Amino acid sequence: MQPRATLSINPVEYREFQEFLQQACGILLGSGKEYLVSSRLSALLAEQDIDGLGGLLRTLKAPGGQGLKVRVIDAMTTNETFWYRDVSHFELLRQKIFPELEKRPGGAMRIWSAACSSGQEPYNLSMTVEEYLGASRNGYNRSVEILATDISTRMLEQARSGIYCGVAADRGLTSEQSRRFFVPKRDCLEVLPEIRRRVHFRELNLTSSFAVLGRFDVIFCRNVLIYFSHDLKRDIINRMAQVLNPGGYLFLGSTESINQLSDRFEMRVDSGGIAYRLKD
Numbered sequence: 001m002q003p004r005a006t007l008s009i010n011p012v013e014y015r016e017f018q019e020f021l022q023q024a025c026g027i028l029l030g031s032g033k034e035y036l037v038s039s040r041l042s043a044l045l046a047e048q049d050i051d052g053l054g055g056l057l058r059t060l061k062a063p064g065g066q067g068l069k070v071r072v073i074d075a076m077t078t079n080e081t082f083w084y085r086d087v088s089h090f091e092l093l094r095q096k097i098f099p100e101l102e103k104r105p106g107g108a109m110r111i112w113s114a115a116c117s118s119g120q121e122p123y124n125l126s127m128t129v130e131e132y133l134g135a136s137r138n139g140y141n142r143s144v145e146i147l148a149t150d151i152s153t154r155m156l157e158q159a160r161s162g163i164y165c166g167v168a169a170d171r172g173l174t175s176e177q178s179r180r181f182f183v184p185k186r187d188c189l190e191v192l193p194e195i196r197r198r199v200h201f202r203e204l205n206l207t208s209s210f211a212v213l214g215r216f217d218v219i220f221c222r223n224v225l226i227y228f229s230h231d232l233k234r235d236i237i238n239r240m241a242q243v244l245n246p247g248g249y250l251f252l253g254s255t256e257s258i259n260q261l262s263d264r265f266e267m268r269v270d271s272g273g274i275a276y277r278l279k280d
């Protein structure tokens with residue numbers, strides 16, 4: 001394979017690109033990350049016959065640059081995910097939070113996976129619901145809806161397909177879970193229809209309004225705030241508090257914390273996991 005050409009990036013273009021990215025999706029690109037921009041954008045620039053980062057910035061500003069903007073954001077986001085990431089979160093839900101939420105009056109229980117990447121997180125939520133329903137002796141009387149959103153159209157397309165191949169079909173799954181929640185499809189695994197049925201995907205930039213989404217009992221916002229500024233993290237957490245029902249739960253990634261971001265939540269440590277409960 002031919003080695004991919006590296007972009008030569010001058011400091012002015014780099015600064016302008018940092019501003020573009022932060023404005024477009026909140027991602028803070030630190031100094032000295034020119035190699036990252038180069039490795040993630042070279043193929044797209046070659047495909048689009050665009051000359052360097054300066055040419056890209058000019059094309060993005062020109063009328064009709066929206067399609068390219070989506071591709072650039074797609075290329076610049078880090079989409080790493082795997083099955084049952086921070087498994088203690090799913091245990092906490094199954095053992096403690098679902099039984100608690102089940103007793104509440106109301107229509108469907110609503111869960112939001114707010115940066116769902118290629119779908120492992122929302123499908124794991126649905127699998128956890130399925131396990132809970134299977135074990136529930138009294139019969140569960142609230143239906144469950146899972147909304148899964150991401151800014152990356154490429155990731156959403158993969159997530160909607162429900163089909164995982166190679167490492168993505170393997171990473172984090174036990175063989176028992178593979179047998180239970182998937183059907184083999186050629187060399188890949190396809191998520192079972194009853195697991196997929198609860199999950200609805202939609203494109204959403206976390207910098208934009210959440211008002212159209214409705215209210216939730218549980219929000220998973222894991223491993224995405226790390227890419228944002230302190231102010232944007234605080235803004236997102238406080239807007240999430242506005243769409244959570246009282247006593248609802250927010251889950252963050254294991255390296256993320258709510259400290260100094262919001263005083264509307266209390267920490268709950270249980271079943272080996274940590275969640276943040278919206279104060280009543």
Ligand SMILES: C[S@@+](CC[C@H](N)C(=O)[O-])C[C@H]1O[C@@H](n2cnc3c(N)ncnc32)[C@H](O)[C@@H]1O
Nearest residue numbers: 025077080081115117151152205206222223224
């Ligand atoms: C590292 S993945 C985390 C996936 C999953 N939540 C997990 O913990 O495994 C981060 C995801 O955040 C998404 N993302 C980045 N900026 C975003 C934004 N402004 N709005 C919505 N999603 C965003 C990326 O596209 C990516 O899929």
